[in-house]
Amino acid sequence: MSEWYPTTEPISLPDLARSAGDGTRVTVIGAGNWGTTFAKIVADGGHPVTLGVRRQEHADEINESHRNTAYLPGINLPESISATASLEEAVTGADLVFLSVPAQSARENIEEFKPFLGGDASIISLMKGVERTTGMRMSEVISEVAEIPYDRVAVASGPNIALEIAREQPTAIVVASSSQELAVRVARLARNSYLRTFVNPDVIxxxxxxxxxxxxxxxxxxxxxxxxxxxxxxxxxxxxxxxxxxxxxxxxxxxxxxxxxxxxxxxxxxxxxxxxxxxxxxxxxxxxxxxxxxxxxxxxxxxxxxxxxxxxxxxxxxxxxxxxxxxxxxxxxxxxxxxxxxxxxxxxxxxxxxx
Ligand SMILES: NC(=O)c1ccc[n+]([C@@H]2O[C@H](COP(=O)([O-])OP(=O)(O)OC[C@H]3O[C@@H](n4cnc5c(N)ncnc54)[C@H](O)[C@@H]3O)[C@@H](O)[C@H]2O)c1
Ligand SMILES: O=P(O)(O)OC[C@H](O)CO
Missing domain, CATH: 1.10.1040.10 (N-(1-d-carboxylethyl)-l-norvaline Dehydrogenase; domain 2)
Structure with a gap:
């Protein structure tokens, strides 16, 4: 990474050949289409992931069969994804918490897991909605409800139809944060042979x-x-x-x-x-x-x-x-x-x- 604050396309990270294998503990909350796919992206990049699900039987299926048939039929999940129906277990000790629930339930989800959030943890929104009652963007909701500074929040977005990515069809994603350090850290984790990651400081x-x-x-x-x-x-x-x-x-x-x-x-x-x-x-x-x-x-x-x-x-x-x-x-x-x-x-x- 030689530059930041690009004026045209987001900057690519061709120099990120080295793994982020630094022991970063990654959790994804929400095991729907996108949360499960995103967990697979990170796991396929070489990093174990904890996936927070809502129902125990759902966790059992992911842990035992390495499948999430309700949301990703026909997709085999990496064994390095471990699911839990306990938010406490999912969030305690996590360095990066990716949030992939419906936008209208983000606030209640964050309130539920906030007590378990570590003092240095960052939260990354994978969601593409605004909060209906307030009109707030998800990064704003995260910062407000989790009570963490905005530079510990990032967002990831792009042409990311989940099932296509789960089938390992190549695509690209953009990670944005007001913190360059956080954006690059997330980009290093969320990349693999079928996903190219770009960073951009333009969160809005x-x-x-x-x-x-x-x-x-x-x-x-x-x-x-x-x-x-x-x-x-x-x-x-x-x-x-x-x-x-x-x-x-x-x-x-x-x-x-x-x-x-x-x-x-x-x-x-x-x-x-x-x-x-x-x-x-x-x-x-x-x-x-x-x-x-x-x-x-x-x-x-x-x-x-x-x-x-x-x-x-x-x-x-x-x-x-x-x-x-x-x-x-x-x-x-x-x-x-x-x-x-x-x-x-x-x-x-x-x-x-x-x-
Ligand atoms: N599916 C995609 O291709 C895709 C890609 C990029 C971004 N997104 C975004 O990711 C977010 C999640 O989308 P998705 O496709 O995973 O949705 P989904 O409907 O497939 O799954 C939603 C998940 O959230 C969980 N959840 C937690 N709390 C909930 C609550 N209170 N009410 C309902 N569900 C609750 C559900 O159990 C489920 O696992 C959305 O903002 C969406 O726009 C989706
Ligand atoms: O299935 P949709 O319409 O929620 O779109 C999924 C992703 O946002 C595409 O990037």
Whole structure:
């Protein structure tokens, strides 16, 4: 690492050939799609991982069969992942605690494990939502609830469809923190033969990139469910990128971050993958299911559904126009027919048709 605070793409870490084999104790809380996959990433990089799960039978399956069939069917997990249903056991003595639960339950989860958190431990958010009641980013929730300084918090984001990574298909991820030391430390752990890790000091952009692309993926899913083709989807993605970039920049993000892996990269992956839960939720809406039907049918977390309202409130406070997200809200609330969404997207600019 020769540089920090890049002005364009996040810096890659080609020089991180050496292992972080320094005895760092790693815990991942949340054994859903992403938490389990992330534990596999770290374990495949050569570091034992403790995985905090909610149910004992789930821990038993991971420890005995090295499988998590509910979330990662067909995937064999490394034996160096050990699961526990005890938060005390998972968090006591951990140096790095990765948190991968639904954003709306982050606060209660942190409150539960806070008593066991060591004085020097850092927490890394793997989540891509904002807290609905406060509009706070997950890094802010972590710092506030765990009562740790912001430089002991990091976030990781990027084009990271869990099942693809669990199948060891190559991809990249961005780690951001206000502490360069922490970002690099995390990057050294979260890397292996199929995951290339980049670092970026722009926590706001890295975090909002992950939150906001979910909303555009909902819109793409709606368009797909309605039966619109690739021109429509390309228009939504392109205008969507402009819209979420304006929002993120107004919130203090670097524009370059939104053009990198945590912005454009994740937008493409989520909008194009049938494995995306946000895309899937949008498609169900486009097919005519109501918000209640969709949330009832989704067995896994589609963060975008719970972020729309908060993002629009924040956008209103900062006077950032968000025509696509506004229309998604209208569809979610049953005020707009899904088929009406795309034509509105093409003519959303109040100052005329200028792009
Ligand atoms: N799945 C992906 O491809 C992916 C990739 C990158 C980031 N993420 C983000 O990671 C976070 C977790 O997503 P996921 O895909 O692992 O979700 P998931 O629905 O697959 O799993 C959620 C996990 O959280 C646990 N959990 C703990 N407390 C909970 C509570 N109070 N209510 C409900 N579940 C609770 C569940 O038991 C489950 O193990 C989300 O913010 C998501 O946006 C997901
Ligand atoms: O399945 P989704 O829609 O939550 O997306 C998963 C990841 O965020 C893609 O990077």
């Amino acid at each position: 952009g890295t975090e909002f990139g992950g939150v906001l692309k979910n909303l555009i993926a909902l819109a793409i899913g709606i368009a797909d469910g309605v039966g619109f083709g690739e021109n429509t989807k390309a228009s939504i993605m392109t205008r969507g990128l402009a819209e979420i970039t304006d929002f993120a920049v107004a919130m203090g993000a670097a524009r370059e971050t939104m053009m990198g892996l945590a912005g454009l990269g994740d937008l493409i992956a989520t909008c194009m993958s049938p494995l995306s839960r946000n895309f899937t939720a949008g498609r169900l809406l486009g097919q005519g299911y109501s918000y209640q039907d969709v949330t009832g049918r989704m067995a896994q977390t589609a963060e975008g559904l719970r972020s729309v309202e908060s993002i629009l409130v924040i956008a209103g406070e900062h006077r950032v126009p968000m025509p696509i997200v506004t229309q998604i809200a209208a569809v979610l609330e049953g005020r707009m027919h899904p088929a009406e969404l795309a034509p509105h997207l093409a003519t959303d600019n109040e100052s005329g048709d200028r792009e």
